[in-house]
Amino acid sequence: MPRTVRGLAFAVALICGVVTTLLAIGATVLVHRELERQLDARIEAETKGLLGYYEDHGFEPLARLIAMREQRIGLGGVGYLTGVDAAGRSTAYLLIDAQGRRHAGDLAAATPKPGWSEFVRFRRPDGSTGVAQAMNSTLPDGGQLIVAADRAVIQTMHWTMLKLFGVGWAVTLLLTTTAIIGFGRVVRYRLNGIETSAAAIMAGDFSRRMPLDGSHGEFDRLSLILNRMLDRISALLDNLRQVSGDIAHDLRTPLQRVRNRLDAMTNAATGAAHEDQLHAAIQDMDDLLGLFSSLLAISEIEGQSIRAGFKPVPLDEAVGEIADIYRPAMEDERRAFTVQTVPVIVRGDRRLLQNVVANLLDNALLHTPSGTPVCIGLQHGAEGAVLTVRDEGPGIPPAGHERAFRRLTRLDASRSTPGHGLGLSLVAAIVEAHGGTVEIVPSDTGLTIGMVLPAE
Numbered sequence: 001m002p003r004t005v006r007g008l009a010f011a012v013a014l015i016c017g018v019v020t021t022l023l024a025i026g027a028t029v030l031v032h033r034e035l036e037r038q039l040d041a042r043i044e045a046e047t048k049g050l051l052g053y054y055e056d057h058g059f060e061p062l063a064r065l066i067a068m069r070e071q072r073i074g075l076g077g078v079g080y081l082t083g084v085d086a087a088g089r090s091t092a093y094l095l096i097d098a099q100g101r102r103h104a105g106d107l108a109a110a111t112p113k114p115g116w117s118e119f120v121r122f123r124r125p126d127g128s129t130g131v132a133q134a135m136n137s138t139l140p141d142g143g144q145l146i147v148a149a150d151r152a153v154i155q156t157m158h159w160t161m162l163k164l165f166g167v168g169w170a171v172t173l174l175l176t177t178t179a180i181i182g183f184g185r186v187v188r189y190r191l192n193g194i195e196t197s198a199a200a201i202m203a204g205d206f207s208r209r210m211p212l213d214g215s216h217g218e219f220d221r222l223s224l225i226l227n228r229m230l231d232r233i234s235a236l237l238d239n240l241r242q243v244s245g246d247i248a249h250d251l252r253t254p255l256q257r258v259r260n261r262l263d264a265m266t267n268a269a270t271g272a273a274h275e276d277q278l279h280a281a282i283q284d285m286d287d288l289l290g291l292f293s294s295l296l297a298i299s300e301i302e303g304q305s306i307r308a309g310f311k312p313v314p315l316d317e318a319v320g321e322i323a324d325i326y327r328p329a330m331e332d333e334r335r336a337f338t339v340q341t342v343p344v345i346v347r348g349d350r351r352l353l354q355n356v357v358a359n360l361l362d363n364a365l366l367h368t369p370s371g372t373p374v375c376i377g378l379q380h381g382a383e384g385a386v387l388t389v390r391d392e393g394p395g396i397p398p399a400g401h402e403r404a405f406r407r408l409t410r411l412d413a414s415r416s417t418p419g420h421g422l423g424l425s426l427v428a429a430i431v432e433a434h435g436g437t438v439e440i441v442p443s444d445t446g447l448t449i450g451m452v453l454p455a456e
Contacts, residue, residue, distance in 0.1 A: 013177040020172045024165035031161060035154045043135045046091060047147045051137060059097070059141060066093045066104035091149050098142030112136050112146060120148060190219045206234050254284040306349055306433060312456060313350045315385055316341040316378055322357045323376055333370040341378035344385040345456045348434040356427050360389040360449055363424070368393030384436070385455040392446040
């Protein structure tokens with residue numbers, strides 16, 4: 001297998017040349033056999049007619065018939081193989097009695113042996129020599145009837161076909177080589193573009209993408225897939241950089257608090273003060289542990305290993321159970337809490353799916369004022385089960401929709417609100433692990449989180 005485009009081009013050209021040569025040889029053999037068959041058939045038909053005339057009229061009338069045929073040809077019985085039709089086919093006769101005397105015809109060749117003779121040398125009227133194909137039939141009285149046909153037509157056809165196939169082979173080889181070389185250059189040009197972009201990306205230009213020419217061909221599809229892969233990698237790198245900075249910020253504050261409180265404990269005068277400081281330090285450490293637990297949970301979910309335990313889940317029942325748990329909290333804050341579901345079966349993890357709804361309800365309780373209505377909806381959609389959680393709070397600005405699902409993202413720049421910015425990240429990870437999609441549905445007021453999950 002050639003390892004380069006140029007090598008492939010020449011290999012294909014060589015194969016085409018060999019195939020063309022084999023076809024030419026095969027065609028030549030077939031044409032040769034057909035011409036031989038036609039020549040034999042003409043000689044047999046002529047011989048059969050003359051033998052029939054001999055049986056009906058005898059030897060001497062047959063001699064006169066042959067002489068008349070040669071005279072009709074116009075050469076007066078000299079016996080040469082003479083053209084008798086527009087195709088240039090030639091026929092000659094020779095009639096010999098039992099004593100070996102010639103009675104008709106004057107074939108300028110040695111008397112062939114009885115039966116078929118394929119290569120009988122003879123002399124043409126112009127003095128040139130040729131090769132004839134002859135049939136020698138023995139007559140009942142011991143005489144011989146010889147009918148011969150010139151093989152020049154076969155030889156001429158051979159040379160004509162060799163010339164035609166030679167020209168055809170050369171043209172085919174030239175066109176094939178030109179086409180393959182042109183194809184190779186096009187492929188090389190596209191590969192050069194991909195190589196250049198890949199080299200730029202390796203050099204650190206992560207904004208570079210594979211070139212597209214709009215042809216929607218194989219290279220365009222390959223470049224599109226590579227570009228999507230690069231977009232995904234770029235997003236992961238951006239998220240990694242953001243997570244690194246946010247973790248540093250989020251860990252610094254609780255650790256500093258723990259350090260300050262522990263320092264204060266050493267200076268506290270009473271046991272009660274010591275106890276308060278210890279409780280506060282424990283709470284800060286719990287927050288820190290909660291942050292790491294959430295990060296680990298997201299990593300495990302994104303690892304896709306949880307899919308092995310997926311089972312059919314009545315999503316409406318799972319959502320209803322979580323809604324019942326949160327209903328008292330909604331009533332305490334005088335919120336209108338509505339749940340509208342239809343029976344839907346999805347394949348997944350019941351606990352994780354309930355965790356999705358719980359996270360969204362926690363966000364509604366945390367980020368919207370008391371009295372803000374909250375609604376859960378579950379219905380059938382064109383692509384599966386559609387689950388929505390909506391509140392009538394301040395919502396998220398359109399500019400923050402894309403960032404909302406990133407890890408450790410808080411839309412308040414001061415990062416003063418409780419939490420670590422992992423709620424929506426966990427929701428997105430769980431939904432994607434179930435083969436679904438999640439998005440913030442644009443609306444004039446409030447916030448609507450829409451999810452689509454494959455339904456059974």
